[in-house]
Amino acid sequence: MASLVAKDAEREAPRGLGHVAFILVMVAVAAVVFMITRSIGNSYAFFAAYVVVQYMVLGTAWNILGGYTGYVNFGVTAFFAIGAYSTVVLHKLTPWMPLPAMILIGGVMAALVGLGTGYLTLRLRGVFFSIATLALAVVVQTLITNWDFVGGARGAYVMRPRIAPLIGGDYIQYLFLVMLGLCVIALATARAIERSALGYGFAAIRDDEAAAEASGVPTLGLKLIATALSGGFMGMAGAPLPYYVTYLDPSSGFSLNYAVNAIAMPLIGGTSSWLGPIVGAILVGGLQEYIRVTISSAVNVLVAGVLMVAFVILAPQGIVGLFQRKKR
Amino acid sequence: MASSLSVSNIVAGYGAVRVLDDVSLSVGAGETVALLGTNGNGKSTLMKSIMGMVRPTSGSITAIIDGTRYELVGRSTEEIVDLGIGFVPEGRRLFPKLTVTENLLLGAFRPTARSAIAKNLDFCFETFPRLQERAKQLAGSMSGGEQQMLALARALMSAPRILLIDEPSVGLAPLLVQRTIDKIKELKDGFNLTVLMAEQNFTQAVRIADRGYVIVHGKIAFTGDSAEALNNNDLIREFYLGA
Numbered sequence: 001m002a003s004l005v006a007k008d009a010e011r012e013a014p015r016g017l018g019h020v021a022f023i024l025v026m027v028a029v030a031a032v033v034f035m036i037t038r039s040i041g042n043s044y045a046f047f048a049a050y051v052v053v054q055y056m057v058l059g060t061a062w063n064i065l066g067g068y069t070g071y072v073n074f075g076v077t078a079f080f081a082i083g084a085y086s087t088v089v090l091h092k093l094t095p096w097m098p099l100p101a102m103i104l105i106g107g108v109m110a111a112l113v114g115l116g117t118g119y120l121t122l123r124l125r126g127v128f129f130s131i132a133t134l135a136l137a138v139v140v141q142t143l144i145t146n147w148d149f150v151g152g153a154r155g156a157y158v159m160r161p162r163i164a165p166l167i168g169g170d171y172i173q174y175l176f177l178v179m180l181g182l183c184v185i186a187l188a189t190a191r192a193i194e195r196s197a198l199g200y201g202f203a204a205i206r207d208d209e210a211a212a213e214a215s216g217v218p219t220l221g222l223k224l225i226a227t228a229l230s231g232g233f234m235g236m237a238g239a240p241l242p243y244y245v246t247y248l249d250p251s252s253g254f255s256l257n258y259a260v261n262a263i264a265m266p267l268i269g270g271t272s273s274w275l276g277p278i279v280g281a282i283l284v285g286g287l288q289e290y291i292r293v294t295i296s297s298a299v300n301v302l303v304a305g306v307l308m309v310a311f312v313i314l315a316p317q318g319i320v321g322l323f324q325r326k327k328r
Numbered sequence: 329m330a331s332s333l334s335v336s337n338i339v340a341g342y343g344a345v346r347v348l349d350d351v352s353l354s355v356g357a358g359e360t361v362a363l364l365g366t367n368g369n370g371k372s373t374l375m376k377s378i379m380g381m382v383r384p385t386s387g388s389i390t391a392i393i394d395g396t397r398y399e400l401v402g403r404s405t406e407e408i409v410d411l412g413i414g415f416v417p418e419g420r421r422l423f424p425k426l427t428v429t430e431n432l433l434l435g436a437f438r439p440t441a442r443s444a445i446a447k448n449l450d451f452c453f454e455t456f457p458r459l460q461e462r463a464k465q466l467a468g469s470m471s472g473g474e475q476q477m478l479a480l481a482r483a484l485m486s487a488p489r490i491l492l493i494d495e496p497s498v499g500l501a502p503l504l505v506q507r508t509i510d511k512i513k514e515l516k517d518g519f520n521l522t523v524l525m526a527e528q529n530f531t532q533a534v535r536i537a538d539r540g541y542v543i544v545h546g547k548i549a550f551t552g553d554s555a556e557a558l559n560n561n562d563l564i565r566e567f568y569l570g571a
Binding site for chain 2: 197200201203204206207208210211212213214215216217218
């Protein structure tokens, strides 16, 4: 992989920042965002901003599979809730465990489920894969609804600590900071994929899978990498959720909002680049938060739905696609 | 060193439909062998069986590559490409939304091919200067003839010893068919390739083929040991040319 990337870099003009520089810039942006949010001096700002950043991670995760390889995953909630419920379990068994460790475990659990799902379903192509992921969401929801240890249908209470570790202040500040960190990791991963042989391989699968196979691209292996990464990041996005909501039940953890938003945001922002899900999450997530406080929380999904339809008709390449230079 | 291919008693199909019925053929080192037949007789299925994209239910396919013998049945397509067998699928099957360069790089995805990627890329551009001019253009926006050249070049990126070409003439104007066939001959001579080419266009294929097989309803109906044997044959006239 390294040689391919190196050769490519030599051949074409350098495309923007290197990986390390990109991560540093992103960390700086995250720090500025955190300071701005803190300067508002109101914990609502943190609650609202957390949701938007959570959707950035979720949208980026979805895009790794759905945008890069073209396999549409409707089962976002399965992976998201596996992360969330893994935290519920860890909170009961090992309440002393630091949140980042819980996120990592939640992510690994979801990645394993992603790998397993991928292995069983990726021989299905196109719409059949999508239907299988939809079924996965139903299966996981049924299992968790009937699992007493995590509260079953009654739900589980997860009390968050009063004070944030390390940084002080309200615990939501810590949750937001952790989610920002996760977002930086997810973005750096997505961007690194785009610029590697892995990214070319994904694009080949999206363009013509049979041809990719004929040219010797290991399609099954690449698709498994994509499902595991995508599922893993979805699980990590969901892992802090119990501390955010403090009461988690299956109907909220598996809410349709997550699936619709995770798909709508990359589509609206543009699926071809790591920037797309970010733009989409800021636009749709921001608008939803705004409407939630000014009009009603019930129109949230409507916003995503209407925008998605509008973009599919008017700008199928998303917002990023509108600004990209057309190739000859 | 010599690379050759031998298919013996292959039975293959899709589900309950049997497409290939006890097919055997061989391609000797450095030979160009034509696999002739009209649509629906099993040419593509045979190509796909060799490439591991269709699993034969019985029979064996062996390749000798640079003196080492490999059984191909049971191997995945990427392994087979890695061994040194390149494949140009029917209808070209490029990645239309990727650039010409990206298409070529994808032909060398396997680790063994990747180590020589710069050399092979230069070489492909040298052989097909037209592709270098269009290096950054989307593959889907090129003409049919250029796309066929790209499909050939992409298969060469894995530095194959044996090249399988499935219907290079499909969808091309007669003049371009002739040019494509000439190019295949040129590549074969330049790289000392062993070539198995499935083709409907009898007259064009026979021009460069050393030998040929005619496949009818999943069976080898005729084995021609020379181009002349193919040209002057009643069976071919009857089954193939319909005269």
